[in-house]
Amino acid sequence: MLNLFPRLSKDCESITRRSFLQVGTLAGTGMxxxxxxxxxxxxxxxxxxxxxxxxxxxxxxxxxxxxxxxxxxxxxxxxxxxxxxxxxxxxxxxxxxxxxxxxxxxxxxxxxxxxxxxxxxxxxxxxxxxxxxxxxxxxxxxxxxxxxxxxxxxxxxxxxxxxxxxxxxxxxxxxxxxxxxxxxxxxxxxxxxxxxxKFKVPDIQPPTGVDLKRVERRRGILSQIDDLQRQIDLQPEAYSALDENYQAALNMITATETQAAFDMAAESxxxxxxxxxxxxxxxxxxxxxxxxxxxxxxxxxxxxxxxxxxxxxxxxxxxxxxxxxxxxxxxxxxxxxxxxxxxxxxxxxxxxxxxxxxxxxxxxxxxxxxxxxxxxxxxxxxxxxxxxxxxxxxxxxxxxxxxxxxxxxxxxxxxxxxxxxxxxxxxxxxxxxxxxxxxxx
CATH class of the missing domain: 3.40.720.10 (Alkaline Phosphatase, subunit A)
Structure with a gap:
């Protein structure tokens, strides 16, 4: 699964974030x-x-x-x-x-x-x-x-x-x-x-039942969780950078150019x-x-x-x-x-x-x-x-x-x-x- 939104959980060291909300699946396997x-x-x-x-x-x-x-x-x-x-x-x-x-x-x-x-x-x-x-x-x-x-x-x-x-x-x-x-x-x-x-690219599309409005709601929930996480996080800069990467991944999923690139039906x-x-x-x-x-x-x-x-x-x-x-x-x-x-x-x-x-x-x-x-x-x-x-x-x-x-x-x-x-x-x-x-x- 493509984990764009992590969650709070505990390990032996401290409180960390893990998968919380999932937006899509990965087509690729192995490497x-x-x-x-x-x-x-x-x-x-x-x-x-x-x-x-x-x-x-x-x-x-x-x-x-x-x-x-x-x-x-x-x-x-x-x-x-x-x-x-x-x-x-x-x-x-x-x-x-x-x-x-x-x-x-x-x-x-x-x-x-x-x-x-x-x-x-x-x-x-x-x-x-x-x-x-x-x-x-x-x-x-x-x-x-x-x-x-x-x-x-x-x-x-x-x-x-x-x-x-x-x-x-x-x-x-x-x-x-x-x-x-x-x-x-x-x-x-x-x-x-x-x-x-039936060609489709799962990595750039939300799974069945998860539309982009729902993705936006999940992103809002993530933001609230992140605010709590940063208050206790020992590495706020690292998590801030990670958030940017998740944002970039979301941008790829929602970008019109991404959807258009894989639209083979557009060819004559x-x-x-x-x-x-x-x-x-x-x-x-x-x-x-x-x-x-x-x-x-x-x-x-x-x-x-x-x-x-x-x-x-x-x-x-x-x-x-x-x-x-x-x-x-x-x-x-x-x-x-x-x-x-x-x-x-x-x-x-x-x-x-x-x-x-x-x-x-x-x-x-x-x-x-x-x-x-x-x-x-x-x-x-x-x-x-x-x-x-x-x-x-x-x-x-x-x-x-x-x-x-x-x-x-x-x-x-x-x-x-x-x-x-x-x-x-x-x-x-x-x-x-x-x-x-x-x-x-």
């Missing part, structure tokens, strides 16, 4: 962030942003095959090239596989790297490493990019600065979380399906069809709406890419059509709305897949080659960076590692390359390693 915790940092984050560029990150959990999407090897033996044919793209001489026709037709709108070296072939570690740019350290939890943006830039509206759509992130090693930056910089996590006719039928009437497509559409409403960083998650068997059937019938439609529609929509100048779109995944198709008609984990897609924020559209060898095993030129990918994203978002944060004991930690990709800067 999902409650509103009071998320908003606790709002007042402290008064930094003037050096850039107003926002980011939508697509996370394909499991390891999307570069061979079977944007880096096919049509001249290789069938044991390498697989079952798919290839097609032309909007950039002469560049070919994709037949199952991503929309991405092929819109290649002139985004940049593609075919020379990413993931340096990792392990699930969980990939979620942590690719989303933070820092290799796993069991003694130090490096934060994900969205959390760093939340930490450095803070709020620019009633909306949370960092939102995650879907829960397809492996968090065993801290992937997708705020780490040392603290719980208030974790994502506002939304797992409800925006493609559903044509737009919803363009993105695809499936969970992934509508998460891409909702991501655009959230950026328009003041969210700085949105992670769109999509699971089911770990295809060790029946890869070609699974991709062709399920994963590729949805990704092809949703990602291409998002980039085109942002472009046509004039939003690509200040919105960076990034498609990331765990790692690549093995050059050779295995005996179960699948591909296994591959730590030496993969792809990256970026669009907007000054990334040169239609630019193809790097290449792999004849079997897609290793980059042969313009090789870049994960730290450079993340460094580039931060540079585009106006995050200082020398940004420091501090652990609970005051130890300074550098947030960014590597150098930005020069060809995309």
């Amino acid at each position: 999902g962030l409650s509103l009071p915790t998320l908003l606790a940092a709002k007042k402290a984050q008064a930094n003037s942003p050096s850039s107003d560029v926002n980011c939508i990150m697509i996370w394909s959990r499991g390891g999307t095959s570069h061979h079977d999407t944007v880096d096919p090897k049509p001249d290789a033996p069938v044991s390498v090239r697989g079952e798919y044919k290839t097609i032309d793209t909007s950039i002469p001489g560049v070919r994709f596989t037949e199952h991503v026709p929309k991405l092929a037709a819109s290649l002139h709108r985004y940049a593609l790297m075919r020379s990413w070296n993931p340096q990792n072939g392990s699930h969980g570690l990939a979620d942590q490493y690719v989303m933070s740019g820092r290799k796993f350290n069991p003694a130090l939890a490096y934060p994900t990019m969205g959390s760093v943006v939340s930490y450095h830039k803070g709020f620019k509206s009633a909306m949370p600065p960092f939102v995650q759509l879907g829960n397809s992130i492996d968090r065993r090693f801290g992937g997708g979380t705020a780490g040392i930056l603290g719980l208030e910089h974790n994502p506002f996590e939304l797992n409800a399906d925006p493609a559903s006719d 039928e044509e737009t919803r069809e363009k993105y695809g009437k499936h969970s992934f497509g509508h998460r891409c559409l909702l991501a655009r709406r959230l950026i328009e409403s003041g969210v700085r960083f949105v992670t769109v998650t999509d699971g089911g890419w770990d295809n060790h068997q029946n890869l070609f059937k699974s991709l062709a019938e399920n994963k590729l059509p949805k990704a092809d439609q949703g990602i291409s529609a998002l980039i085109e929509d942002l472009d046509e709305r004039g939003m690509l100048d200040n919105t960076l779109v990034v498609w990331l995944t765990d790692f690549g897949r093995t050059p050779n198709v295995n005996s179960a008609s699948g591909r296994d984990h591959w730590a030496s080659a993969g792809f990256i897609v970026m669009a907007g924020a000054g990334v040169p559209p239609g630019h193809i960076l790097g290449e792999t060898d004849a079997t897609g095993s290793h980059p042969t030129r313009d090789e870049y590692k994960t730290s450079s990918i993340v460094s580039t994203i931060y540079a585009k978002l106006g995050i200082p390359q020398d940004l420091l944060a501090h652990t609970a004991d005051g130890r300074p930690i550098r947030m960014i390693e590597g150098t930005p990709i020069k060809e995309w800067m």
Whole structure:
């Protein structure tokens, strides 16, 4: 439950306040962030942003095959090239596989790297490493990019600065979380399906039977209780600050911009069809709406890419059509709305897949080659960076590692390359390693 209003109760130390009146429920689970915790940092984050560029990150959990999407090897033996044919793209001489026709037709709108070296072939570690740019350290939890943006830039509206759509992130090693930056910089996590006719966001709406007038009455009761509490409270300043955080949470619940951001019915039928009437497509559409409403960083998650068997059937019938439609529609929509100048779109995944198709008609984990897609924020559209060898095993030129990918994203978002944060004991930690990709800067 979302506890906005605490109550008086006793413990062994003194009189403290606990939950008294509850306004809503939390949709997120696990590492999902409650509103009071998320908003606790709002007042402290008064930094003037050096850039107003926002980011939508697509996370394909499991390891999307570069061979079977944007880096096919049509001249290789069938044991390498697989079952798919290839097609032309909007950039002469560049070919994709037949199952991503929309991405092929819109290649002139985004940049593609075919020379990413993931340096990792392990699930969980990939979620942590690719989303933070820092290799796993069991003694130090490096934060994900969205959390760093939340930490450095803070709020620019009633909306949370960092939102995650879907829960397809492996968090065993801290992937997708705020780490040392603290719980208030974790994502506002939304797992409800925006493609559903019954889509709603419990975190921003009072529960059944509690309207906003009733919320106001409860706030009045809280004020009276707080007056009594402050007379005996040993830390009045701390409670005063906490009250501001609860007020900020209430403001988010009642803000018209919050309700409007999640109102998928406001989109035309044509737009919803363009993105695809499936969970992934509508998460891409909702991501655009959230950026328009003041969210700085949105992670769109999509699971089911770990295809060790029946890869070609699974991709062709399920994963590729949805990704092809949703990602291409998002980039085109942002472009046509004039939003690509200040919105960076990034498609990331765990790692690549093995050059050779295995005996179960699948591909296994591959730590030496993969792809990256970026669009907007000054990334040169239609630019193809790097290449792999004849079997897609290793980059042969313009090789870049994960730290450079993340460094580039931060540079585009106006995050200082020398940004420091501090652990609970005051130890300074550098947030960014590597150098930005020069060809995309």
